[in-house]
Amino acid sequence: MRTVERILDELKDMINSRKYSPLRSKLELLEPVDVAWLLGQLEPEERSPVFRLLPKEMAAEVFSELEADEQEQLIESFGDRELEFVLSGLYSDDATDLIEEMPANVVKRILKHTDPQKRAVINQLLKYPKDSAGSMMTTEFMDLKANMTVAQAFDRIRKVGLERETVYTCYVTDANRKLEGVITVLEMLMADGEDTVGELMNRNVIFFHTLDDQEQVARAFDKYGFLAFPIADGEGRLVGIVTVDDAMEVIEEENTEDIEKMAAILPTEKPYLKTGVFETFRSRIPWLLILMISATFTGRIIAGFEEALAAQAVLISFIPMLMDTAGNTGSQASVTIIRSLSLQELRFKDLFRVVWKEIRVAVLCGIALSVANFLKILLVDNLIFQAHVSVAVAAVVCVTLCLTVAVAKLVGCSLPMLAKKCKFDPAVMASPFITTIVDAIALLIYFAVALAVLKI
């Protein structure tokens, strides 16, 4: 797919030598999202003239694919009529997204040059909570009436189809816009022209409400393989649709968010290179501070056992290994559980199954790690490094390993599920948070076992 990048050099040449006619011909053949990418690679002052070259049918779609700062810059360069033309070509969800990204003075100008009907739709869409189905949907769906014949339905599709987000799934509504059924273009193609839509439609419509979570809607696409889902308001009236391409975007956003939370970052919702230094700093420092402060309590535990460590200084050298292993073990369990909760493969009622499984895995891991560690102490530390680690100390370390692994996996698998039950985001219960807890537990176990066995 590097053709687009090769074309970029060609296009830059054409722009520099003002070969606008061949430039337009080349752009015409590209997909809107590729044209948008190319515009983004140009200098700001080059963008407007190139944008104006685009065929009219393509302009609005290319505009909707640009980054927010590029859109803002173009709007500033547009005359009023140009702005009206581009805005009239945007689907309502893209127009709403645009308004959400623009500064206030630009929004004023946009709304002034949007026709009243569309303005009302946009205002309605803006009211929906962030991350809800309502904020994701668009209002340009293909609607039919049950008493239409298939032939009449196709006539309607021909008449308005180009202004619809998708025509292949059609929604049948009654006079009050209540959703009665759903029918696909394939079903209508296979039928007779005189059959009615009402006879053919599927009355068991799977739909969502405007206030449903966008992730729930997006995952339904993964589950059912549909092209679109209808969105209804509280009274069962069809108000919009969500299409599968929107769902893919949401899934990627939600995955990025989860991954960032699991690494103790506050989600930024922007590509890496588009976030400034201060913005990145602000997304990372809160958890770093919190975790640093909580890690100092782990330090207090060590300070409390300073005499024991002075008596058997060799104990100190095993602290990093024990803490690291506790952290890795805990986060293996927590990350797995968080991901499964996210994919809706697990529910809170599975808690006991999960805990029972993790205990058994922990026993196996604990045994494997202890044996490996014991051998390592005997063969590597003592023989190669001449560390003279006594068997008693080796036993203390290995017993601690076993117990720590068990506790770490227990904590790691149950905290995310408890978080979900208490309506917190399980992804926050991930690696850094759990690492801090299991680090402290690992040290407490270590010193307890050491005091008991070594009598120090």
Place this chain on the structure above:
Amino acid sequence: MRTVERILDELKDMINSRKYSPLRSKLELLEPVDVAWLLGQLEPEERSPVFRLLPKEMAAEVFSELEADEQEQLIESFGDRELEFVLSGLYSDDATDLIEEMPANVVKRILKHTDPQKRAVINQLLKYPKDSAGSMMTTEFMDLKANMTVAQAFDRIRKVGLERETVYTCYVTDANRKLEGVITVLEMLMADGEDTVGELMNRNVIFFHTLDDQEQVARAFDKYGFLAFPIADGEGRLVGIVTVDDAMEVIEEENTEDIEKMAAILPTEKPYLKTGVFETFRSRIPWLLILMISATFTGRIIAGFEEALAAQAVLISFIPMLMDTAGNTGSQASVTIIRSLSLQELRFKDLFRVVWKEIRVAVLCGIALSVANFLKILLVDNLIFQAHVSVAVAAVVCVTLCLTVAVAKLVGCSLPMLAKKCKFDPAVMASPFITTIVDAIALLIYFAVALAVLKI
């Protein structure tokens, strides 16, 4: 969406009281993927009778949505004619997936009861490497000829459309099956019945090769918003299509894989509750062992400075905080970079931009953390806990924090990019691997600064 679970109880009652006719009526109204879920909740011996109740048009699709163990159990219960019927209804990609999951004796039986044409297609699909476009695609695409009129095209769609994975995007091929163009049903609906396909079609087809990576294909759906992409062989002949629902599955799988790798787990490719205890153990222990062994080298560093620590025992208590902060800082950077590489927002050539940005973020984080830590030592440790930490020691800790944060972010952001450049999977360069490295570096910095400042 809990209706399906409520229905489950109803259905179980109907099964127990042998009310098969109302049971069939209820199942008929559900989507195949929901029927498959319900079958999965039943006892194995209940599944076959319920499956046999299903309307014939639905049976194959429901079968394709079952889990592999459920499919195997049903196949064992099928007579030969039943098996032939279900297999004949499967799309070639679902049939290929089935064969990949079944044990050898079942595969033999399946191939014996598949018609020769389909068998040849399946054998071809099986040859494609795992995770390639060829392994994802299906062969049931809607193909047209350029000299067809729109009316003839619709006749063809009516004739074969039900056996096509999708009809809404049609591919125009020549006599040698070379891909000439693409046309959508909407474009044909808007045209005149006498226009030819060749006049209307788009000759600039975006396509992929059979050996392209499946993740690349999946992300193209996210970028272009298409319903399907054509897949061509080395000679430009159309051999299959990949549809957007397959892409969503691939994206979720790739995301799960990345998340697991970042937590030092070997990917299992199965839902959590479907992996046994030994399987889970085997996916977690390799990295735990490797990281434990490498953490012991960190322990050797501490052992090397045992006298210094004995002289200033208070230094020991800051070790957990320094190591944890180093690890958290490093994995914030690495996770962000790995995710951006995954979403193709970054390339290796952005390395210097990334490093320059991370250095500046690191300076800000280092200052913030050092100041917070210094205040914490003065106010909390000394005043509340009476720890008597000298200003010199506090300075050592804070300077170490600053340097460690800088190094951790540098290591965290550059290792994944270098890994990608060397064609390794950047996700492996994540949290646990980087944590081990930055832990060791943090300790080395700590002792170097301590020895220099405290003259011990």
